Amino acid sequence: MIALTLQDRTAFPRPLALKNVSIKDDYWSPYVGLVRGTVLPYQWEALNDRVADAEPSFAIRNFRIAAGMEQGAFGGFVFQDTDLYKWLEAVGYALAAAPDADLERIADEAIALVAAAQQKDGYLNTYFTVAEPGKRWTNLTDCHELYTAGHLIEAAVAYADATGKRTLLDVACRFADHIDETFGEHPGQIRGYDGHQEIELALVKLFEATGEKRYLDLASFFIDERGRQPSFFHQEWEARGRTSLWAPGIVQKTPPSLSYHQADKPVREQEVATGHAVRAMYMYAAMADLALRREDEGLLAACRRLWANTVGKQMYVVGSIGSTHHGEAFTFDYDLPNDTNYSETCASIGLAMFAQRMLQNEVKGEYGDVMERALYNTVTAGMATDGKHFFYVNPMEVWPAASAGNPGKHHVKAVRQKWYGCACCPPNVARLLSSLGSYAFAAGEDTLYAHLHIGAEAKLTLAGRQVAVCMNSRLPWAGEVGLTIAEAAGNGDFTLAVRVPSWSERTSFTVNGEAAAPEIKDGYAYLRRDWQAGDVFAMTLDMHPRRIYAAAEVRANAGRVALQRGPLVYCLEEADNGAPLAGLAIRADAELREVPGEGRLAGAVLIETEGARLETPSSAGGALYRAEPPVRTPQRIVAVPYALWGNREPGEMQVWVREEP
Incomplete structure (x- = not known):
């Protein structure tokens, strides 16, 4: 099936569970191994402020102070908690792939610390516990409280799925329940939404993990409420005396930009990608999630429009987005400067997340092509081969003298950094690479979709048959890709659907060594038959420069x-x-x-x-x-x-x- 109708959403192709996918690829396995063996331990040291000459994180210390285990002032950004949450999410994905008792022990200690910092009513945010306990939910525009909560939820779902342990999931549910009581359309509730989207897609994951429909309804509320008039962000700005977190005590003349926050119009009416690039991608990913689960054709149509504008008019050739460092944002169509672009690593990760979800709505090669472009280029460029240095900004052109001497290019770095005060990108890379299997494969009732050509072993049920499939790939250095049926219990037809990259001008196919002519639809090669153990569906791609x-x-x-x-x-x-x-x-x-x-x-x-x-x-x-x-x-x-x-x-x-x- 190419594009599921809204009446057939129960059969949408779901990403394979990470515990059922084992990456075994000459190109990607070193990256995945680097995350497990180097990046996660290194980032744990960074979170504990034990990396010499690196900017301090304050993350663990903030939680200790919030839990009453230590005295002191809050350190770092208002959303500093998210660095730990993304690290825990990456750990969850790594443990799903392969157990590691030492890593799990460290994570359990961190989770116990997080749980100790949670307030009695379920609220959890170290900044508002330590620095400004009386100002919860008063500045959603700047302070990212719901964004921070979203990363906690994502970490909790990943860790519970990997280990079966519910401590962090229970913490996340209590916080989500508190948020559900606080926000909504009823009297006494806040009819608003966060300045940095993230909670929306996280709540969809929490719904999937728990089956609690209230979480899906809350995600829909945050998406549907965004952009309605009168503007929530402007009301909030007036209520706090026209001030901003980023310029305390200074009364501003200009209210927050609604287009920067993707709130200038309801999301179903939006046609152009605007504002902060990461926030936009996280919102679009959530919209695609909800379009699928709510059978919302209007939301899906908006996703298609926003996808077309993003990748057709505002994306760099390496799959990066966000052309200006002023607000880490989009500017306007075709404005893609090479020497001053921002192209935050997190934005490309968000683009891959958006693509993955669009592939669940409709299996089209264009989504897989962009996901591949972002992964193979910007996301991997964001981390050095030593696993200890990172790019936040991914420029198309670097002149080191200009980076040092031109104030307009100070954001462009000629070398990767050990860490960042705002360190969203390093743990984001870790969580994506640790969950790579869920981007590579998805499955419907009787079809296995290979979105990425990554060597791996996968186990799943297709058409009622227990199947094990091995993908062998020589990408990106050579163009040979093959899917081998390692196990296939019983008999009965099922389909293998492999994306045919748009960059391959001439692609040939074989089954068991003989030429084959699969059905090509929307950039995927479909071949249905009574597959048996030992069968091989192979593809040769055109790799000419x-x-x-x-x-x-x-x-x-x-x-x-x-x-x-x-x-x-x-x-x-x-x-x-x-x-x-x-x-x-x-x-x-x-x-x-x-x-x-x-x-x-x-x-x-x-x-x-x-x-x-x-x-x-x-x-x-x-x-x-x-x-x-x-x-x-x-x-x-x-x-x-x-x-x-x-x-x-x-x-x-x-x-x-x-x-x-």
Whole structure:
């Protein structure tokens, strides 16, 4: 089935449970292993402020103070609790994949600390417990109380699913019950919503975990109430004397921007992605969740419009979004600057979450293609290969001197950082990579969907049969993908549906070594038969490097070209090509050759081609401006996967390169 009708929503393809998926992939297993063996222990040290020379987290200390175990003042951002919650969620996913007694013990200790900090009425937020206990729910615009609660809920669901332990889930339910009593349309309740969306998608997960319909209803309330007039954010701003958390004591002349908060109109009427990019993606993901479970065609139509605008007019070629550092936000259609873009790692993770949920509403290759683009490029670029350094911002172009000397580019880092005061991205990467299996596969009653081509073993029930499937994949370095039926009890037809990436211009298929012609619908190859143990459905993808051109409306990329091979977008680094990279151009007719990486890039496939460097003629005598044209010198150009940039000596980087005849 390609697109489920609203009357058939009970059969929508659900992501496979992580305990039923084991990632075994030459490319992705090192990332997943890095999260388990390095990232989670490292981040635990960071949460406890034990990483030398890194910005302090304060997270664990805040909980100890809130629980009465320690004296002191609150430290960090108002939403600092979320760093611990996302870490616990990642731990839950890691434990679902493979037990680890030591990791579980540490997590249980952290959960006990969280439980000790919860108030008697179910409320839980260390900032408002320690710093401003009398101001709960008075500044939802700035303080992210519901956003923080949402991350607690997501952690609780993940940990309970992995371990069967209910301590954190009970904490989350008590808090959700408190929120349900506090917010709503009844007298005495707050008819409002959070400045940073997250609670909505978390409540859907809590509904799935508990079967308690009140949580689904509450998620719908927050989505439906958003954007209705009179504006809740403006009312709240007036009530607190027109002040903001970020400028305490200063009376503001301008109220909060409604479009920045995706609240300028009801969500069903929204057509353009606006405002803070992460908040938008979390909201769109929740809208897709609710469209599915509420059989809401209007909500699904809005999701389709917002998806089309996001990926069709405001997404970078590496699957990142958010073109300005002013508010970590979208700007307007086709405004995609390369040297000042923000492209927060969390925003690409949110985009992958949105895509995953749209794939449950309707199985279309465009959603899987974007999810793949974000994962293989921006999300993995957000973490160094050592698992201890991270990018918050993912630029298309880096000039280290400008990052240091231009105030408008201070957000663009030439090297990954050990930690951040606002450290939302590192644990977000950890939780996504730990849950990779749920992005790779989904299943309906009689169909297994392979959204991503990642080596793994999966166990599930299809058409009443107990089935075990092994996916073998050589991506992203080679184009061979195969699904082997390892076990298949009994008889009866079921369907394998494998996404055919849009970047593969020529794709061939075989079944048990013989040419096959599966049905291709909406970017997926469907093959239905009475599959038996030992059967292999294989696909060969076209991995030739190719040139990518931006739409003419993208002014930043006029006359420029980007390079892509398979799912990977490539970039130039100073280490291979010298500086300045801005002086380089690729010949339009030059062959794009595949060459092996060396040193820290060993095992990777690089792209080599011919081009030229434009340099100042020696006769110019150092003049800033002159009549003489630049000197053109032929030069070999080498491009590396964007996901791997910045793992050698610091230097310039550039994705879009000038192209010349």
